[in-house]
Amino acid sequence: MFQLRWVWTRMAGCHRRYVFALFSTAALAVLALGNSMITARIMDTVFYPLQESGTVTPEVMHQLIVLVAVLVGFVLFRTGFGYLQIMMYETCSQKLIYELRRDLYKNMQEQDQAFYGAYRTGDLMTRLTGDMDMIRHAVCWVIRQLISCTVLFFTTAITFLVTDWQFALTMLAVTPFIFFLTYMFSKRVRPLYVDVREKLSSLNTAAQENIAGNRVVKAFAREDYEIERFDEKNQAYREANKTSSLLWLKFSPYIETLSQSLSIAVLLVGGIFLINGRITIGTFTMFNGLTWTLSDPMRMLGMHLNDLQRFFASSSKIIELYYAKSTVVSRPDAVKSKGRIKGEIQFKSAGLRLHGTEVLEDIDLTVNPGETVAIMGPTGAGKTSLISLIPRFTDVTKGEVDIDGVPVRRYDLKSLRSAIGIATQDVFLFSDSVDGNIAYGDSDMSEEEVKRFAKMADVDFAEKLSEGFDTVIGERGTGLSGGQKQRIALARALAVKPSILILDDTTSAVDLETEKYIQEQLANLDFPCTKIIVAQRISTTKRADKIVVIENGRITDVGTHQELSQKPGYYREVFLLQNGQDENMKVSVKEVG
Numbered sequence: 001m002f003q004l005r006w007v008w009t010r011m012a013g014c015h016r017r018y019v020f021a022l023f024s025t026a027a028l029a030v031l032a033l034g035n036s037m038i039t040a041r042i043m044d045t046v047f048y049p050l051q052e053s054g055t056v057t058p059e060v061m062h063q064l065i066v067l068v069a070v071l072v073g074f075v076l077f078r079t080g081f082g083y084l085q086i087m088m089y090e091t092c093s094q095k096l097i098y099e100l101r102r103d104l105y106k107n108m109q110e111q112d113q114a115f116y117g118a119y120r121t122g123d124l125m126t127r128l129t130g131d132m133d134m135i136r137h138a139v140c141w142v143i144r145q146l147i148s149c150t151v152l153f154f155t156t157a158i159t160f161l162v163t164d165w166q167f168a169l170t171m172l173a174v175t176p177f178i179f180f181l182t183y184m185f186s187k188r189v190r191p192l193y194v195d196v197r198e199k200l201s202s203l204n205t206a207a208q209e210n211i212a213g214n215r216v217v218k219a220f221a222r223e224d225y226e227i228e229r230f231d232e233k234n235q236a237y238r239e240a241n242k243t244s245s246l247l248w249l250k251f252s253p254y255i256e257t258l259s260q261s262l263s264i265a266v267l268l269v270g271g272i273f274l275i276n277g278r279i280t281i282g283t284f285t286m287f288n289g290l291t292w293t294l295s296d297p298m299r300m301l302g303m304h305l306n307d308l309q310r311f312f313a314s315s316s317k318i319i320e321l322y323y324a325k326s327t328v329v330s331r332p333d334a335v336k337s338k339g340r341i342k343g344e345i346q347f348k349s350a351g352l353r354l355h356g357t358e359v360l361e362d363i364d365l366t367v368n369p370g371e372t373v374a375i376m377g378p379t380g381a382g383k384t385s386l387i388s389l390i391p392r393f394t395d396v397t398k399g400e401v402d403i404d405g406v407p408v409r410r411y412d413l414k415s416l417r418s419a420i421g422i423a424t425q426d427v428f429l430f431s432d433s434v435d436g437n438i439a440y441g442d443s444d445m446s447e448e449e450v451k452r453f454a455k456m457a458d459v460d461f462a463e464k465l466s467e468g469f470d471t472v473i474g475e476r477g478t479g480l481s482g483g484q485k486q487r488i489a490l491a492r493a494l495a496v497k498p499s500i501l502i503l504d505d506t507t508s509a510v511d512l513e514t515e516k517y518i519q520e521q522l523a524n525l526d527f528p529c530t531k532i533i534v535a536q537r538i539s540t541t542k543r544a545d546k547i548v549v550i551e552n553g554r555i556t557d558v559g560t561h562q563e564l565s566q567k568p569g570y571y572r573e574v575f576l577l578q579n580g581q582d583e584n585m586k587v588s589v590k591e592v593g
């Protein structure tokens, strides 16, 4: 039930309207009895005396006209009131879902890498769409129906008891059985709905992965395999849905039969009472006309409880996401950088442990403002992990990282990250134009500025695209080569004029000539900038002020190209390899440098 309480707290600003809607539902349920009561009165005061006397008196005609007018007015009033009630439910539920989705999305934006590593995209999408819709459905339909059913049932039961308690008791005798069956159904269906919810999430995840990875699928000609895999998930979803639906089918024949038995009870018992003169034709008509107000709530209760269980399953998922807390957050006493960050970076005995593995250990390194530092090392050595510590994509588990003498943990996250420009190893471009992608960090950037940074990163090829810089380049930059995407990502990182520029293997896919051009541009930026460049090519690292070699999560060497290429070790091996020589051959460093 805490899910209902939680949703209620999220409806702040709508409470009065929603309570009004709930009361309207209860009132409308009570008013539902009105039609039958007015009809019963017409029977007793107009038709029955008419049948007895056989003559139509002006009083009887007048009585009939008045009662029919009351009936018409009553129906119009109920319809108008019902319309108002639905409007209230709709406005409250739409406002709730809009705000909830907005807050949820905002919370997701603030999550760290561990969060995105733990949750699958398809699952997150299911929460933002299907689960949200289930909450809306519960707020504006299920709860309304449950109230309506309950009030209708009890009002009818009381009316029946007051009118003729013996007749009423014969009809109410079956209700405990129906309630028991409904309760049993509700208890058993809950885990089944949790399962349906999980299977849907799994299906969405499979579809999302397949769409995102369609090139890999095609490259390996694994379409059939993927179709089969999707089919498995689809079947599992179908089975889960079938199991939950079949459970209702197991209970519904009994519930339906018991509900229908009410009509037979009215005809049989009511008929006997009518013949005996115990009840009037009006009372009989009322009982007969109101049978549905007893049977429908009982029949429908199972369906609504069914939906309520789905609401519990969906809202639990939403609540989990709503309270997900990032471990990387700004502290309450976080500092905002006053003016531009100078760009001095210091790793002080920094260490990083991820899922029980020591990824980085004892990292001591100082990068002076404006310096260019290249980071090199074998694959999996910890290069990306090292640079992730600077913008706090992950936090150190030992030691600390300082920028301008202040630990990164003490910076306001936005202030810290807005001083850093990053082009990540896995290039991601938005479905937007080329200039929209370049100006991503500053939407107000002028076209001249966009072109200036595009030129620095050698994005001139964009001029030749169908619509130049306005060409939309798709979710993952479809239609562009790997090197072209890298260059747009580099222009995007440069365009924020960062104090610290981090490039993670950003020029690995560009040709040597373009790379040389980009390096010259980077060396002559018109704003102060510290550059950290992860690279595998000697042609990229040799111009750096400092080269840092990382192996097995530790810094094993620091020096210039001149120093490291002459010193035995990883750097020299790579240097010789990339120049077509091996360790046994003596080469002059100057030849290549």
Ligand SMILES: Nc1ncnc2c1ncn2[C@@H]1O[C@H](COP(=O)(O)OP(=O)(O)OP(=O)(O)O)[C@@H](O)[C@H]1O
Pocket: 117, 354, 355, 357, 359, 377, 378, 379, 380, 381, 382, 383, 384, 385, 386, 425
């Ligand atoms: N979330 C994680 N959980 C556990 N281990 C991780 C995680 N992320 C990275 N690692 C491990 O940390 C090590 C360093 O990874 P990292 O990506 O920093 O290497 P890298 O030097 O950048 O490699 P490459 O050159 O291939 O990009 C690897 O062994 C990797 O498996």
